[in-house]
Amino acid sequence: MRINGLPHRISINTRLLRISSKSRNFKWAASGSAITTSILAYYYFNEKRHSNELSPDHFIPYKITYNDEIDSEHFMLELTPARPQKIDWWKAMSSGKLWSIEIKQPEIMVVRNYTPLPLEHVGNGQIRTFPEGSFKDGKLFFYLKKYKHGEVARWLSKLPEGHTVELRGPYVDYEMPSQSISSSAGKVKDRVSYDVVTFTAGTGIAPVAQMLLTNKAHFGRVLMLHSCGARQELGPLQPLLEEAQNNKRIQLHYYESRHGRDIRKIPYEVLALLPTPYSAESAPVEENSASTVNPILALVCGPDSYINTVAGPKYGLLQGPIQGILAQRSWNNSNVYKLS
Numbered sequence: 001m002r003i004n005g006l007p008h009r010i011s012i013n014t015r016l017l018r019i020s021s022k023s024r025n026f027k028w029a030a031s032g033s034a035i036t037t038s039i040l041a042y043y044y045f046n047e048k049r050h051s052n053e054l055s056p057d058h059f060i061p062y063k064i065t066y067n068d069e070i071d072s073e074h075f076m077l078e079l080t081p082a083r084p085q086k087i088d089w090w091k092a093m094s095s096g097k098l099w100s101i102e103i104k105q106p107e108i109m110v111v112r113n114y115t116p117l118p119l120e121h122v123g124n125g126q127i128r129t130f131p132e133g134s135f136k137d138g139k140l141f142f143y144l145k146k147y148k149h150g151e152v153a154r155w156l157s158k159l160p161e162g163h164t165v166e167l168r169g170p171y172v173d174y175e176m177p178s179q180s181i182s183s184s185a186g187k188v189k190d191r192v193s194y195d196v197v198t199f200t201a202g203t204g205i206a207p208v209a210q211m212l213l214t215n216k217a218h219f220g221r222v223l224m225l226h227s228c229g230a231r232q233e234l235g236p237l238q239p240l241l242e243e244a245q246n247n248k249r250i251q252l253h254y255y256e257s258r259h260g261r262d263i264r265k266i267p268y269e270v271l272a273l274l275p276t277p278y279s280a281e282s283a284p285v286e287e288n289s290a291s292t293v294n295p296i297l298a299l300v301c302g303p304d305s306y307i308n309t310v311a312g313p314k315y316g317l318l319q320g321p322i323q324g325i326l327a328q329r330s331w332n333n334s335n336v337y338k339l340s
């Protein structure tokens with residue numbers, strides 16, 4: 001019986017199994033397709049949400065919301081993302097990182113890097129820094145130079161407000177090195193901030209302006225030596241630099257070639273201003289009242305010929321040897337960085 005009954009039970013069970021496995025198959029298929037649909041929907045919407053965010057992987061649209069000439073060679077550009085951004089890159093990049101984005105010129109399919117500043121146009125040509133803690137949903141501001149035969153900046157300078165351009169990024173161009181010191185108890189710790197000397201020419205001032213306006217906690221005072229035709233070509237950056245100078249955050253020296261003050265003609269004046277490099281150990285730790293700048297690091301940014309005069313040649317992505325003015329005051333590859 002048991003033997004006879006066995007196949008029967010088996011067959012009943014098999015049938016049940018088959019029925020139940022059929023319905024289970026159906027359920028599996030139904031729930032499987034629901035899961036697949038949810039996964040696809042998740043990826044689709046996630047991808048869509050992320051594709052609205054600034055990323056080095058794809059271009060996203062920004063509207064020109066301000067485009068104004070400073071003089072015949074310099075202009076300002078404010079770009080507002082077509083969709084408000086969720087990521088606050090100013091916060092993400094705050095620990096001593098200098099960054100840029102790329103703008104695409106679609107007609108000739110080339111891109112160029114530009115350095116965003118946390119500034120905005122508030123009407124009637126008035127430019128101000130972002131209110132504390134705000135990133136204005138991803139708005140970006142640029143200080144630009146157009147070259148007579150240059151492709152991208154010249155094209156940008158002519159675009160009307162309301163026009164859409166495509167951006168990707170951000171790209172970290174430089175990260176300020178952390179500097180360690182030994183405390184009296186013999187413990188090694190990072191210096192919270194340190195002084196910097198910067199040599200800039202023309203729009204090469206943009207990374208330093210970015211650093212001044214955003215990385216407030218990371219560095220102490222800045223000895224700034226800026227070369228330009230005349231300081232008026234800085235447009236809205238000029239009053240911001242004056243304010244930083246009044247607050248004793250920077251010591252700013254202009255070298256205006258239109259007034260005969262090209263650093264190549266007056267190197268002795270630059271050498272008299274430039275201290276020899278301090279080390280993290282030897283530079284006094286943060287004394288806001290002190291009037292001297294004790295730089296540990298030198299940053300150089302400008303056209304190739306300018307970089308050559310100040311710090312020796314840069315070979316593409318390679319830093320090259322430290323020569324020129326900085327070498328004459330004993331600066332070297334361990335404490336000088338030539339930005340692009």
Ligand SMILES: Cc1cc2nc3c(=O)[nH]c(=O)nc-3n(C[C@H](O)[C@H](O)[C@H](O)COP(=O)(O)OP(=O)(O)OC[C@H]3O[C@@H](n4cnc5c(N)ncnc54)[C@H](O)[C@@H]3O)c2cc1C
Pocket residue numbers: 100112113114115116142143144145146147148149150151152153154173203206340
């Ligand atoms: C990280 C980074 C950040 C930057 N940030 C800024 C910024 O904030 N602001 C800014 O203004 N720039 C910035 N730049 C520079 C910017 O990327 C461009 O290099 C600049 O705008 C010039 O590009 P262009 O297409 O207008 O000119 P290009 O076409 O690249 O021309 C540049 C120069 O070459 C000359 N030239 C072009 N074609 C010829 C030719 N056939 N023969 C001889 N000479 C020629 C032009 O006259 C011009 O002097 C940054 C660069 C980097 C790498």
